[in-house]
Amino acid sequence: MYRYSEFDHAFLAERNRQFRAQVARRIDGSLTEDEFRPLRLMNGLYLQLHAYMLRVAIPYGTLSAPQLRKLAEISERWDKGYGHFTTRQNIQFNWPKLPDVPDMLDALAEVGLHAIQTSGNTIRNVTSDHFAGAAADEIEDPRPYAELIRQWSTDHPEFQFLPRKFKIAITGSPNDRVVTRAHDIGLRMVARDGVPGFEVIVGGGLGRTPMIGQVIRDFLPVADLLPYLEAIVATYNLLGRRDNKYKARIKITVHETGIDTIREMVEARFAEIAPEFDQTATEATLDTLRAMFAPPPLNPRDSATYEAARARDRLFRAWADTNLTPHRVAGYAIVTISLKAHGQTPGDATAEQMRAVADLAERYGQDEIRVSHMQNLVLPHVALDDLPALYAALRAQGLATANVGLASDIIACPGMDYCALATARSIPVAQQIAALVGALDIEQELGPVQIKISGCINACGHHHVGDIGILGLDRAGVENYQITLGGNATEEARIGSRMGPGFAYDQIVPAIERLLVAYLELRLEPAETFAQTVKRLGLTPFKTALYETEAQDAA
Amino acid sequence: MSVIVTDSGFGPDIAANWTELAPDTPPEALPEIARKAQAIRIAFPGFADGRGFTLAASLRRAGFAGRLRAAGHVLADQYAMARRAGFDEVEISDALAARQPEAQWRARADWQAHDYRAGLRRRAG
Ligand code: HEM
Ligand code: SF4
Numbered sequence: 302m303y304r305y306s307e308f309d310h311a312f313l314a315e316r317n318r319q320f321r322a323q324v325a326r327r328i329d330g331s332l333t334e335d336e337f338r339p340l341r342l343m344n345g346l347y348l349q350l351h352a353y354m355l356r357v358a359i360p361y362g363t364l365s366a367p368q369l370r371k372l373a374e375i376s377e378r379w380d381k382g383y384g385h386f387t388t389r390q391n392i393q394f395n396w397p398k399l400p401d402v403p404d405m406l407d408a409l410a411e412v413g414l415h416a417i418q419t420s421g422n423t424i425r426n427v428t429s430d431h432f433a434g435a436a437a438d439e440i441e442d443p444r445p446y447a448e449l450i451r452q453w454s455t456d457h458p459e460f461q462f463l464p465r466k467f468k469i470a471i472t473g474s475p476n477d478r479v480v481t482r483a484h485d486i487g488l489r490m491v492a493r494d495g496v497p498g499f500e501v502i503v504g505g506g507l508g509r510t511p512m513i514g515q516v517i518r519d520f521l522p523v524a525d526l527l528p529y530l531e532a533i534v535a536t537y538n539l540l541g542r543r544d545n546k547y548k549a550r551i552k553i554t555v556h557e558t559g560i561d562t563i564r565e566m567v568e569a570r571f572a573e574i575a576p577e578f579d580q581t582a583t584e585a586t587l588d589t590l591r592a593m594f595a596p597p598p599l600n601p602r603d604s605a606t607y608e609a610a611r612a613r614d615r616l617f618r619a620w621a622d623t624n625l626t627p628h629r630v631a632g633y634a635i636v637t638i639s640l641k642a643h644g645q646t647p648g649d650a651t652a653e654q655m656r657a658v659a660d661l662a663e664r665y666g667q668d669e670i671r672v673s674h675m676q677n678l679v680l681p682h683v684a685l686d687d688l689p690a691l692y693a694a695l696r697a698q699g700l701a702t703a704n705v706g707l708a709s710d711i712i713a714c715p716g717m718d719y720c721a722l723a724t725a726r727s728i729p730v731a732q733q734i735a736a737l738v739g740a741l742d743i744e745q746e747l748g749p750v751q752i753k754i755s756g757c758i759n760a761c762g763h764h765h766v767g768d769i770g771i772l773g774l775d776r777a778g779v780e781n782y783q784i785t786l787g788g789n790a791t792e793e794a795r796i797g798s799r800m801g802p803g804f805a806y807d808q809i810v811p812a813i814e815r816l817l818v819a820y821l822e823l824r825l826e827p828a829e830t831f832a833q834t835v836k837r838l839g840l841t842p843f844k845t846a847l848y849e850t851e852a853q854d855a856a
Numbered sequence: 857m858s859v860i861v862t863d864s865g866f867g868p869d870i871a872a873n874w875t876e877l878a879p880d881t882p883p884e885a886l887p888e889i890a891r892k893a894q895a896i897r898i899a900f901p902g903f904a905d906g907r908g909f910t911l912a913a914s915l916r917r918a919g920f921a922g923r924l925r926a927a928g929h930v931l932a933d934q935y936a937m938a939r940r941a942g943f944d945e946v947e948i949s950d951a952l953a954a955r956q957p958e959a960q961w962r963a964r965a966d967w968q969a970h971d972y973r974a975g976l977r978r979r980a981g
Contacts, residue, residue: 312970322963323933331956332931339904340933422904452972458940459913462906527976538910539883570883573917577977586976 302365302669303448303593305413313410316417316456320344321403343423343461345416346402349721355394355402356419357409361429361447361471362390364670366659371412373655379405384655386640386648388674388712388763389468390428391419395719417455422463424454424534428470430478431673434596435681437629440490441497443473445590446526449583453527460534464541465549467534468506471499475792479674482514482794483507483766485551486533489792491520498522503533503563504555507760511796512552515560517567523587525571528578532571536563597667597682602632607685610692617692619745620703625688632685636666638678638695639702639710643735646728647713648676657698665691676712677705706749708817709735712763716756716773723756725773725780726806730754733810738817747817750831751790766790768832769816770797771809782809784816786843787835798840801848812847819846858927859953861935861946863965866958869947872923879907883914890920897947900928909941916942932960936967 305313320340327337347354357372364372372392376384379401380394387393397405409415419426427447434442450469454460460467470479471488481487487502499521505514521529533551540558542548555563611618626635638658641647650658662670662680665687671679683691695701704710711734714720716727731754738744753767757774764770770785781803788797804812817831823842824834835843860867875893879901889896896915898908908926915924926938927947938946948956968974 308970308972312972315970319933319963326956326960331960336903336931340931422906453976455972456937456970457973458937459906459909461934461937462904462909535910535913539907543905543907573914577917579977582976 302363313415317403317406317410320406324399324403339421342421343418345419347420349719352396353399355397355405355416356391357414357416358419358426359390359392359672360426360451361444362431362672363444366663366668368412368414369655369659369670371408373652375405375408377652383649383651386650386672386676388676389426390672390674391426422465423461424457424467424469427451428479428674430472430474431671431679432478432626432635432681433473434594435628435635436474437627438476439474440492441473442594443471443490444594445587447471448590449587459538463538464543477792480766480790480794484514487514493520499526504552506550506552507763507765509547509758511765512556513794513796515555517560517564524580524583525575527583528575529571531574532567536566536570599630599633599682602684602686604632604685607688610689617689620692620701621688623703623707624705634683634685636680636683637705638700639704640677641704641710642699642702643709643739644732647711647731654698654700661691661694675710704744707744708738708747708750708752709744711735711752711754713754714756714761720756722759724775725756727754727756727762727773730771730809734813737810737814748830763790765796766794767797769813774803780806784812786840800844815846816843819843857950858947859950861948861961865962866953877911879905881911886914887918890915890918893922895923897925897927900926900930903929903931903934909937912942932956932964935961935964939967940971
């Protein structure tokens with residue numbers, strides 16, 4: 302794992318000292334609220350519906366046990382005893398008080414965590430594969446590159462006041478688990494003639510104008526990564542629209558200018574910038590980072606205990622079938638800990654749960670925890686034979702929900718419960734859908750299906766790329782939920798298609814039920830997933846299920 | 857009247873043959889401007905408009921070695937960014953200087969410290 306250098310620690314201490322002074326200068330009037338706003342945003346502090354919200358970065362989604370314990374402590378000391386893990390590998394505290402925030406930042410710095418560039422019109426926390434370094438399908442661990450990008454983008458003098466926010470995601474695996482095509486820049490590791498490099502994707506994004514990113518460079522050698530990124534962002538800084546905040550993202554710049562013109566501009570700028578970067582220094586930094594992220598030594602382990610528990614315990618088997626992912630080392634597994642217990646707020650974890658997971662990571666998981674964009678936690682390196690004990694400990698904490706990838710593993714944004722921009726509730730809808738599939742006991746039968754819910758058009762809940770997307774709108778003061786179908790968040794990313802008219806708050810869950818039941822009737826065989834059935838049959842039978850049966854019910 | 861901010865704090869204006877650049881100056885025009893201008897003043901109509909930082913970096917990259925000034929609504933908190941992007945100095949109004957006094961700008965005179973990119977680049981920007 303990455304270890305903070307003297308330089309990192311000194312940087313963070315200085316940055317926190319500056320923020321403490323900015324808070325004081327806001328209070329004494331040196332800074333107007335308008336001027337303070339971007340400064341607090343670039344330090345992760347939002348003003349929300351009820352209070353301030355502090356968004357802390359979990360760089361490339363990797364945490365150590367002491368870091369997770371510190372998050373637990375902060376949530377108890379300055380918040381309400383819980384935190385909310387988000388789709389961008391951040392954790393949000395929803396109730397801090399402004400004068401406490403500098404102390405919270407200092408507490409984070411003790412364990413090398415921060416809230417820098419988690420909001421504002423700047424390059425945000427770089428997200429990465431939550432299975433990095435453990436997945437069997439990986440070309441290379443992407444985290445050394447993510448850390449390199451963190452260092453380059455942190456406090457970058459040109460890019461703190463961009464036209465709009467800028468999000469970068471990176472994956473080292475051909476199976477895209479970070480939705481690269483829905484980011485301002487997506488980086489996909491590829492190999493050409495045995496040499497590793499990146500496919501660079503630009504101009505993806507969701508929000509009110511969802512767009513799938515386009516390839517701007519099909520092969521970028523690793524050594525050119527930083528100057529090429531700098532060329533893209535500098536081009537955008539000058540070209541991106543500043544007259545209309547809804548047209549300011551790079552996806553609109555790419556759309557309006559055309560990918561070929563953008564590519565020429567970026568390549569021209571890249572030619573100017575590249576000589577300034579010291580490739581030898583970059584390579585040396587990368588070597589150091591690769592050594593830090595080297596996989597933990599995993600001794601060969603037997604799996605007899607695991608097999609015996611599977612044979613004996615039906616609940617354990619169900620959990621193992623859904624919540625485990627193959628590890629690159631035999632005898633080990635990647636464990637996903639669901640933060641989607643039926644009826645809970647998706648992504649919330651209490652301080653007690655965070656401490657429990659930190660303890661378990663130390664005991665069984667090589668001291669590593671990951672945060673996924675699906676708002677779950679991950680223990681990336683667990684021996685199969687430790688799984689029965691781990692499962693029992695998770696159950697005691699209410700953390701053994703066996704639903705990863707299933708209908709109740711829902712992504713939901715905070716919506717009306719916390720968010721100032723929301724037009725509808727999203728958390729209660731997620732809770733009710735989970736309760737529904739629980740009551741019908743059809744979750745295992747349904748198999749993998751991704752339901753994603755946003756409480757407004759900004760699409761923080763990624764509804765466009767869900768198998769089933771739900772968007773909560775406000776129609777003349779009444780909540781109204783629009784359904785999209787057929788979205789895809791993988792390497793075959795696709796924006797879902799809108800179904801017909803939306804549904805009222807008390808009608809949306811029955812509507813989802815009709816969709817799920819229709820799928821069970823329409824599928825060829827149990828192995829055909831929801832997504833495959835939609836692909837094979839198109840939207841019509843699902844529209845029929847949504848609207849015609851509704852008319853019958855009403856008649 | 858206006859105040860000029862440098863690493864040594866507030867000072868008076870100096871006379872120079874300024875070339876004025878708006879934030880929407882097209883990047884293609886910069887190499888020629890860099891060749892011909894003696895001193896360049898880039899306008900910051902609002903502190904949230906960050907184009908001037910990229911213009912400054914581009915001018916330096918194109919070989920401009922003369923005086924480079926950021927003029928307008930620039931915050932003390934942006935002084936380090938301005939210097940790192942290649943500006944020599946910042947020009948602010950008296951009103952802004954009264955609200956954000958010299959000490960707040962001097963606090964950022966150490967702009968060369970704690971710079972992540974310094975280690976990744978051949979020459980400081
Ligand atoms: C609670 C306060 C929040 C506010 C005020 C907020 C605001 C916004 C806004 C305005 C956008 C659209 C930006 C644009 O398109 O230019 C956006 C996008 C986004 N937000 Fe949030 N958000 C919040 C919470 C969250 C949370 C909790 C998550 C994660 C679960 C999240 C994840 C995202 C993502 C992934 C996008 C990107 C969509 C895109 O590609 O445009 N946000 N947010
Ligand atoms: S989608 Fe809308 S309601 Fe949900 S968090 Fe984002 S801005 Fe708020």
